[in-house]
Amino acid sequence: MIRADFRLERIGLSIQAEFSVPAKGVTAIFGPSGSGKTTLLRVLAGLEPAVGSLTVNDACWLSPNSFLVAHKRRLGYVFQEPSLFTHLSVWGNLQYGWKRGSRPAWSVDDVVEMLSLGDLLKQRPETLSGGEQQRVAIARALLGNPRLLLFDEPLSALDIESRSQLMPFLEKVLQHNDIPAFYVSHSPDEVARLADHLILMEKGRVVDYGALAEMLGNLDSNLALSDEAFSVLEGTIVQSSAPGLTCVKTDGGHRLYVPLHSSEAGSAVRLKVSAKDVSLCLIKPDKTSIINILPSNIKSISKVSNNGSRTLKLDAGGAQLLSRVSDFSCQQLQLRPGLDVFAQIKSAALVF
Amino acid sequence: MQPSDITALIISLKLAAYSTLILLVLGTPLAWWLSQTRNRLKPVLEALIALPLVLPPTVLGFYLLIGFAPSGPIDSLLDSLGIPSLAFSFQGLVVGSVIYSLPFVVQPLQTAFVGLGKRQLELAATLGAGPLDRFFTIVLPLSKLGYLTAAVLGFAHTLGEFGVVLMIGGNIPGETQVVSIQIYDHVEALDYTSAHTLALGLLLISFLVLLAVYGINRQSRLVTLQ
Numbered sequence: 262m263i264r265a266d267f268r269l270e271r272i273g274l275s276i277q278a279e280f281s282v283p284a285k286g287v288t289a290i291f292g293p294s295g296s297g298k299t300t301l302l303r304v305l306a307g308l309e310p311a312v313g314s315l316t317v318n319d320a321c322w323l324s325p326n327s328f329l330v331a332h333k334r335r336l337g338y339v340f341q342e343p344s345l346f347t348h349l350s351v352w353g354n355l356q357y358g359w360k361r362g363s364r365p366a367w368s369v370d371d372v373v374e375m376l377s378l379g380d381l382l383k384q385r386p387e388t389l390s391g392g393e394q395q396r397v398a399i400a401r402a403l404l405g406n407p408r409l410l411l412f413d414e415p416l417s418a419l420d421i422e423s424r425s426q427l428m429p430f431l432e433k434v435l436q437h438n439d440i441p442a443f444y445v446s447h448s449p450d451e452v453a454r455l456a457d458h459l460i461l462m463e464k465g466r467v468v469d470y471g472a473l474a475e476m477l478g479n480l481d482s483n484l485a486l487s488d489e490a491f492s493v494l495e496g497t498i499v500q501s502s503a504p505g506l507t508c509v510k511t512d513g514g515h516r517l518y519v520p521l522h523s524s525e526a527g528s529a530v531r532l533k534v535s536a537k538d539v540s541l542c543l544i545k546p547d548k549t550s551i552i553n554i555l556p557s558n559i560k561s562i563s564k565v566s567n568n569g570s571r572t573l574k575l576d577a578g579g580a581q582l583l584s585r586v587s588d589f590s591c592q593q594l595q596l597r598p599g600l601d602v603f604a605q606i607k608s609a610a611l612v613f
Numbered sequence: 614m615q616p617s618d619i620t621a622l623i624i625s626l627k628l629a630a631y632s633t634l635i636l637l638v639l640g641t642p643l644a645w646w647l648s649q650t651r652n653r654l655k656p657v658l659e660a661l662i663a664l665p666l667v668l669p670p671t672v673l674g675f676y677l678l679i680g681f682a683p684s685g686p687i688d689s690l691l692d693s694l695g696i697p698s699l700a701f702s703f704q705g706l707v708v709g710s711v712i713y714s715l716p717f718v719v720q721p722l723q724t725a726f727v728g729l730g731k732r733q734l735e736l737a738a739t740l741g742a743g744p745l746d747r748f749f750t751i752v753l754p755l756s757k758l759g760y761l762t763a764a765v766l767g768f769a770h771t772l773g774e775f776g777v778v779l780m781i782g783g784n785i786p787g788e789t790q791v792v793s794i795q796i797y798d799h800v801e802a803l804d805y806t807s808a809h810t811l812a813l814g815l816l817l818i819s820f821l822v823l824l825a826v827y828g829i830n831r832q833s834r835l836v837t838l839q
Contacts, residue, residue: 308735331738332746338739344732348754357750361741405740 267313280470292462307331337402343394345386362405392423410442453533480563490536513578536583553606621795629771632710636718644722674780701783717766725759
């Protein structure tokens with residue numbers, strides 16, 4: 262486990278954090294910009310002094326009477342803007358972490374191959390594109406054999422194309438090793454695709470934390486009460502019977518059809534479903550252009566938010582689905598917890 | 614050129630070389646501290662270091678002379694350590710030059726260190742590099758040009774020093790008689806030919822040093838651009 266309970270107070274920069282997440286998988290730190298996400302990450306890295314405690318797998322990194330300095334924490338930190346050592350070649354950058362860390366389970370060659378850096382090794386950082394620089398930075402972080410990987414919005418400084426090129430690499434890195442990672446983001450798409458756990462931040466405070474589905478389905482959170490609310494369905498790509506569409510079999514056993522995607526059959530994928538793209542019907546609709554209709558059961562209903570809508574949490578055959586419906590419709594259909602409904606998913610997309 | 618002129622030239626070059634070396638070693642931690650600290654005493658220290666920029670060298674020389682004077686504060690301290698007096702000695706000149714040229718070394722270094730930014734150092738720390746490791750593998754290579762500027766300015770400024778040397782050197786041939794004072798002596802003695810030779814020599818040396826520096830500077834900039 263990674264347990265934190267600390268505060269940092271400085272002019273224009275104060276955060277208060279109390280959370281514990283498993284030291285496994287990806288924990289996304291999510292919140293609007295200016296909510297203190299980067300500062301939280303910097304405290305985890307030991308780059309900002311905070312008061313309180315922090316333990317990582319029983320190793321104490323911060324306590325009222327001790328502070329483990331950053332260079333002894335063994336980290337892999339990837340900054341928002343590409344930050345390579347400008348006086349070293351790509352190879353020199355990779356070696357920097359490799360020489361100072363303990364030997365990881367993988368070799369330099371493995372990492373170079375995993376991130377497709379073979380052709381770049383002799384180049385100078387300034388000759389690389391932003392996406393290539395981030396790939397080198399990720400490789401450099403891995404080669405130090407870190408105990409913790411820290412990503413500070415590594416995609417946000419890139420253009421859309423480089424972003425979608427870098428994403429598969431990121432996913433590969435995060436899913437194919439046992440190193441726990443924190444991933445700062447304000448993008449629901451990135452969270453949906455990468456996160457296993459979620460820490461929600463608002464105005465410098467950690468307001469909630471826990472497993473991804475649990476957090477997304479917490480109808481008291483500001484996220485669930487906003488039009489940004491979304492749910493994530495996990496599944497596998499299977500042979501599609503509908504031409505021009507990709508079929509995903511969810512872990513709950515439903516088949517969902519999504520816009521054509523290049524991933525091969527058998528690959529595990531995640532679907533991000535925006536709550537406002539899910540409408541509800543009391544009887545099974547026919548003659549509709551909507552393909553994905555899941556029989557569901559209403560678990561709970563949120564309060565009415567500022568724009569007159571409610572968020573409903575549904576159980577769609579074991580999977581959690583959120584739906585955003587106006588309070589008016591709720592009353593018209595007399596929606597209440599326990600009621601069986603049909604959830605029409607207007608659009609579901611494989612994230613990226 | 615007379616043999617005494619050559620001796621003076623060698624003393625000048627030796628003085629400049631020693632002073633520059635000492636200044637780089639002393640100036641590095643000083644400039645680093647100034648570049649990082651938020652201490653309230655920072656402006657005081659900065660003002661003290663910059664004093665030689667505005668003070669007439671004779672003022673500095675005067676105080677040093679008093680300090681070095683037999684049974685003066687510095688002298689008695691050195692005496693108790695078994696070190697001979699600094700007044701009218703080459704070592705005394707080195708001490709004077711170091712103080713006199715301090716801003717010319719500290720300021721370029723400080724500028725270079727500030728220009729580094731925090732990011733590269735933070736990165737190195739997260740990758741496991743301790744403070745000294747960071748200094749030698751990140752700060753030093755990235756501050757190359759700052760060090761070059763500091764070394765050249767420190768060297769050139771010491772080479773051209775006159776007032777301080779005049780006050781504390783005593784103009785002893787082969788010990789504290791440097792070129793700038795030798796030229797002055799030649800002019801006083803109306804020996805313009807010797808003054809010319811020496812002045813031209815100093816001019817050429819200075820020009821060649823600067824040319825070499827700007828040449829290196831240009832090349833390293835070209836390398837960075839490529």
